[in-house]
Amino acid sequence: MNANETAERSTEGYWQKIALIGGYLALAVGLLSVVQTPVTDYQLSIYTEVPAGFWAGVTVAVLVAVAVAVRTDARSRTRDAGLLLSTLGVLSIVALPVLRSYYFYGPGDSLSHLGWAREIQAGVIPPDGIVYPGIHLLSVQFAVVTGLPIRTAMLTLVALVVPLLFVTAFAACAYYVSESRRTAAVGAVVGLMFIPINNVSVHPVPHASSQAILLFPIVLFCLLLFLTTDDEGFALATPTGALLLFVSAGLLFVHPQEAMTYLSMLGGIVLLQFVVRRYRSSHPIASFRPLYAHTLVIGTLFVGWIRRQGRARSRVTSVLDSLLSRDPTVLQETDTRGASLVDLGGSLTELYLKLFSVSTLLMILAGALALALLVRAVDHRESRQNALSFLLSAALVLPTLGFVAIFLADQGDHYFRFYGFIMVTVSLLAVIAISLLADRLERSSGWLGGLLTRQRVWTALSFLFVAMIALQLATIHPSPYIYQANDRVTETVMDGYEQTFRYHDGETPLTAVRSGSSRYVDAIYGTTTAQRINYPGYEDAVPETVFNNNVTSHYEEDRYLIVTTKDRKKEVELYDGFRYSAAGFEALNTEPGSNRIRDNGGYTLYRLRGTDE
Numbered sequence: 001m002n003a004n005e006t007a008e009r010s011t012e013g014y015w016q017k018i019a020l021i022g023g024y025l026a027l028a029v030g031l032l033s034v035v036q037t038p039v040t041d042y043q044l045s046i047y048t049e050v051p052a053g054f055w056a057g058v059t060v061a062v063l064v065a066v067a068v069a070v071r072t073d074a075r076s077r078t079r080d081a082g083l084l085l086s087t088l089g090v091l092s093i094v095a096l097p098v099l100r101s102y103y104f105y106g107p108g109d110s111l112s113h114l115g116w117a118r119e120i121q122a123g124v125i126p127p128d129g130i131v132y133p134g135i136h137l138l139s140v141q142f143a144v145v146t147g148l149p150i151r152t153a154m155l156t157l158v159a160l161v162v163p164l165l166f167v168t169a170f171a172a173c174a175y176y177v178s179e180s181r182r183t184a185a186v187g188a189v190v191g192l193m194f195i196p197i198n199n200v201s202v203h204p205v206p207h208a209s210s211q212a213i214l215l216f217p218i219v220l221f222c223l224l225l226f227l228t229t230d231d232e233g234f235a236l237a238t239p240t241g242a243l244l245l246f247v248s249a250g251l252l253f254v255h256p257q258e259a260m261t262y263l264s265m266l267g268g269i270v271l272l273q274f275v276v277r278r279y280r281s282s283h284p285i286a287s288f289r290p291l292y293a294h295t296l297v298i299g300t301l302f303v304g305w306i307r308r309q310g311r312a313r314s315r316v317t318s319v320l321d322s323l324l325s326r327d328p329t330v331l332q333e334t335d336t337r338g339a340s341l342v343d344l345g346g347s348l349t350e351l352y353l354k355l356f357s358v359s360t361l362l363m364i365l366a367g368a369l370a371l372a373l374l375v376r377a378v379d380h381r382e383s384r385q386n387a388l389s390f391l392l393s394a395a396l397v398l399p400t401l402g403f404v405a406i407f408l409a410d411q412g413d414h415y416f417r418f419y420g421f422i423m424v425t426v427s428l429l430a431v432i433a434i435s436l437l438a439d440r441l442e443r444s445s446g447w448l449g450g451l452l453t454r455q456r457v458w459t460a461l462s463f464l465f466v467a468m469i470a471l472q473l474a475t476i477h478p479s480p481y482i483y484q485a486n487d488r489v490t491e492t493v494m495d496g497y498e499q500t501f502r503y504h505d506g507e508t509p510l511t512a513v514r515s516g517s518s519r520y521v522d523a524i525y526g527t528t529t530a531q532r533i534n535y536p537g538y539e540d541a542v543p544e545t546v547f548n549n550n551v552t553s554h555y556e557e558d559r560y561l562i563v564t565t566k567d568r569k570k571e572v573e574l575y576d577g578f579r580y581s582a583a584g585f586e587a588l589n590t591e592p593g594s595n596r597i598r599d600n601g602g603y604t605l606y607r608l609r610g611t612d613e
Helices: 003-036 052-071 077-094 109-122 134-146 150-178 181-191 208-228 239-254 256-279 292-307 310-325 329-343 348-374 384-395 397-408 415-448 454-473 491-503 518-525 527-533 544-549 565-574 582-590
Strands: 510-513 559-564 594-599 603-608
Touching: 003 052, 003 077, 052 077, 052 181, 052 454, 077 150, 077 181, 077 454, 109 134, 109 150, 109 518, 109 527, 134 150, 134 208, 134 239, 150 181, 150 208, 150 384, 150 415, 181 415, 181 454, 208 239, 208 256, 208 384, 208 415, 239 256, 239 292, 256 292, 256 384, 256 397, 256 415, 348 384, 348 415, 348 454, 384 397, 384 415, 397 415, 415 454, 491 518, 491 559, 491 565, 491 594, 491 603, 510 565, 518 527, 544 582, 559 565, 559 582, 565 582, 582 594
Parallel strands: 510 559
Antiparallel strands: 559 603, 594 603
């Protein structure tokens, strides 16, 4: 390197440091504005309730940080500072429910998970009393260590700690496969897109399956470590082998379905290793440590755990029965949802582009790499990176078949859990593909008149990465942008339910809009306890046709009806009365037979007089 190049790099490094200082200051101002802005009543979008200063600060921070992180190729504290800034900026968006001091986040399965955690904490049920106790045990321990209420501990763990672990482990996987710091930086940036979260079946709320998917990069890193480390001795007794077994078992207890998908990945790797060792013993893959013992032990643990969990056994039976019946209802469900979106002014195509445009691009890149490895346009015998990439590509075959099977078995939206899990490895392959493509572009600069220099290629990529991050983070939380409502659970709603349960007569059924009160019964009494006491109206919801026409004269016996601010805003403002009309809500306050007996500003309880009286 001559004196001019040295001076040029020194000047560039100076301006990068200045830019990073500005980025950190912008993020600090943004965070200060968001924590000082009071949380108001329930709003449909978590994005619009946050002050503009926060978005300005995060935008500046992420734009500067990504540009610096991927442009610097050598070992550099500047690059590390850029990666830290980008991570802090993106995590501040993911962790908005924590920054906004939400009482809780997640009105569906999350409340049931909170109920289980409370029961484990109180000793009502043992940890092995549920099929996936991992996230609940972690929440209980986190609450003990931090002194936080269990609901706050669970929310902090899910919205901050787990996402941080995901990004860190994913970047570590990218570095370990490539042995390149620049590729590791790209891995960190792609990890910050949180591709697995699709808000169809993988969510940023307490949801055991979602947390298992986000923790999978830790298992994947341990897997890569074991494959390539030259430890002597029996596979399960080596340090890396024992570590891999430990984290794999941990994944099983976080969620068995994701452990099953992981087990199918191991099956694909084992098959490839067996074939290569038998017929191509000189191939680099043959030098990787075999996974036979781990696959056998993890498979045995999986079967043993499932056999003692009735809920898991019934799910397996349901999948098999549905596959054998060849029921095409999954396509009918898709048609129904598509028609509903059209009525709301959207379309499946529009929603797909919003949710999956970035992941589709990564799938194309990963698919191109896998194809290139298969036809040896990129020789998988050429380097350790290529051999590992080929191995990871083969590992996706069986999980992809599982995705197809669950789709055909009509198991709701569970196939998107397979999709989210698969996208972790797909994203890693896409990172490798991006680095290989950038290297090819740099090498081609000679016959393009020097147009594509290293810095120009990575500058262009940095702007592309920021655009991809923006597209993904726009859908990381439920919002009207993707025809969903904010998942915030307000204190007024929880307090309203608690007071209702406390003074309830024990006989009059409860009902609610769109869904019953079961989740709140779970959260307050404990999920296992709630199922045992069978609260009156546990899962009752008022039919939409009844609500819109004759809710005050429909029921023969008295009934309580719960309406929240979220119900009104979601049905009237977001869905424009598509199912529950504004007139139906207004009738509750004007029609005889409807008596408002409790209202705390976010939760209203009506008593509907029965027609038999």
